[in-house]
Amino acid sequence: MSASARDFQDKTVSLANGLKLHYYEWPGPRPNLVLLHPSSGYGRMWEETARALGSAFHVYALDQRGHGDSGRPDGDYSAEEYADDLHLFFRQVGIDRAIVAGQSLGGRVGQVFAAVHPGEIQGLGLVGGPHVSNFFPTREETIKVLNAAHRMLESQTEFASREAALAYLRALRPRDQESALRHRLEHNFVATATGVAVKYDKVRVALGLAHMADELRKYAARATCPVAILRGSVSSELTPAQAKEIAGCWKNAVVIDVEGDYALQMDNPAGLARALSTFAAQAVRD
Secondary structure (H helix, E strand, O other), X not given: OOOOOOOXXXXXXXXXXXXXXXXXXEOOOOOEEEEEOOOOOOHHHHHHHHHHOOOOOEEEEEEOOOEOOOOOOOOOOOHHHHHHHHHHHHHXXXXXXXEEEEEOHHHHHHHHHHHHOHHHEEEXXXXXXXXXXXXXXXXXXXXXXXXXXXXXXXXXXXXXXXXXXXXXXXXXXXXXXXXXXXXXXXXXXXXXXXXXXXXXXXXXXXXXXXXXXXXXXXXXXXXXXXXXXXXXXXXXXXXHHHHHHHHOOOOOEEEEEEOOOOOXXXXXXXXXXXXXXXHHHHHHHO
């Protein structure tokens, strides 16, 4: 671990809505930075990004409902429900304001949170960029969303060994670096009596994925904080033209290209940390 890296704390709290929420915390100075993982992700996937940030922020990385070591209660698993969890988390741990950054699901949560709780957010970072389907839910985009939800619902979640799970991840995520795949295996799987299993509820994750067809432009129009679309320079998910068009839905949004593909926190955590630091410095001044 480098001199600038900090040890994290592994914590769990119970929110006012009854949800048991697990999270990781890297203590440091203000501003606060809250990191939200994508569907089927986990809080610790931001570990290298937090390390690359050094002591610049007080960092929190959550296992959101249905994921990791957090609870899996019944619910609609919409961005609105997740945003309510985030608001209650702020209240529970004593966060008054924070920069919020998230990928995919985490980005959707941040978009709603920024509109509904404007006094609690200083800036919103959309890692990898928002989903086109949440802004232009055409028939074609909606079909993509429903297919993604169906694939998750039908996905394998238990494996006879760690080696079998790793082989599955390699086939599922061919663009990911080997180190990222092994990090997922180490921290997003749990040992069972017969092998290993994923640490997320695929039914709840599939339900959340279906909300990728929800129209979120109405929330963008209400947001007042600075927004950064942190687009991977070789992203397969969002073109420069799409990023620019979607950025126009906010009052104050910029597109920042970061070297890498979509999952920048795993693909290029140091580059993402630099982009977040630059954006946060501007957002706090504003």
